[in-house]
Amino acid sequence: NAGVTQTPKFQVLKTGQSMTLQCAQDMNHEYMSWYRQDPGMGLRLIHYSVGAGITDQGEVPNGYNVSRSTTEDFPLRLLSAAPSQTSVYFCASSPRTGGWRNQPQHFGDGTRLSIL
Amino acid sequence: TQLLEQSPQFLSIQEGENLTVYCNSSSVFSSLQWYRQEPGEGPVLLVTVVTGGEVKKLKRLTFQFGDARKDSSLHITAAQPGDTGLYLCAGLDNYGQNFVFGPGTRLSVLP
Numbered sequence: 339n340a341g342v343t344q345t346p347k348f349q350v351l352k353t354g355q356s357m358t359l360q361c362a363q364d365m366n367h368e369y370m371s372w373y374r375q376d377p378g379m380g381l382r383l384i385h386y387s388v389g390a391g392i393t394d395q396g397e398v399p400n401g402y403n404v405s406r407s408t409t410e411d412f413p414l415r416l417l418s419a420a421p422s423q424t425s426v427y428f429c430a431s432s433p434r435t436g437g438w439r440n441q442p443q444h445f446g447d448g449t450r451l452s453i454l
Numbered sequence: 455t456q457l458l459e460q461s462p463q464f465l466s467i468q469e470g471e472n473l474t475v476y477c478n479s480s481s482v483f484s485s486l487q488w489y490r491q492e493p494g495e496g497p498v499l500l501v502t503v504v505t506g507g508e509v510k511k512l513k514r515l516t517f518q519f520g521d522a523r524k525d526s527s528l529h530i531t532a533a534q535p536g537d538t539g540l541y542l543c544a545g546l547d548n549y550g551q552n553f554v555f556g557p558g559t560r561l562s563v564l565p
Contacts, residue, residue, distance in 0.1 A: 342496070371552065378463070380542060381497070381555040388551075396552065428496050439485040439546060440504065443553065445496025 344446035359414040361429030368434035370412040374425040458556035466562040475559040477526045483545035491540040
């Protein structure tokens with residue numbers, strides 16, 4: 339059971355570089371999201387998608403882009419990395435069918451990103 | 455912006471002790487979830503509560519949703535080292551679209 343798969347697990351970038359964090363889920367979930375987790379601040383929503391072709395901004399979207407061309411994949415792009423983007427990034431998915439508010443978000447194991 | 459506060463931020467106890475952690479907000483939430491996160495992994499759902507005053511039990515864990523749906527508590531009876539982790543609460547936002555997470559309580563249970 340793969341669930342939500344994130345790659346890479348670790349990455350070090352230099353300021354100004356760009357990169358894409360990959361996220362794939364095999365549960366046919368409509369909803370997918372990206373969070374960043376920083377010490378003492380919990381999980382903050384970056385972008386989310388309620389279905390293929392639909393994306394929207396979360397709480398902290400600046401410096402990040404997303405796209406959702408398929409149900410399975412939801413990549414997160416850092417356009418020009420900055421030290422403030424050093425964090426642990428989590429991708430999550432959940433169904434949006436009836437009773438979805440009681441359903442769990444399924445998280446990947448995270449990508450640990452350091453920007454030098 | 456809806457905010458969730460959690461207390462305490464850190465808690466270190468001995469195996470066998472009881473403990474309660476809290477999740478509070480000035481906002482009303484239609485749905486509130488508790489997750490546990492272990493090092494190097496993503497959060498895993500423990501429970502969802504949706505009705506004011508609701509109490510749910512999961513083995514030694516008891517979850518309560520406040521009557522006004524602004525706060526919640528998690529009580530652990532006879533804590534074990536396996537309970538060690540970061541406990542996060544998350545409330546469904548006013549638009550009914552996304553969950554807002556609290557900063558978490560980091561629990562350490564010493565053998």
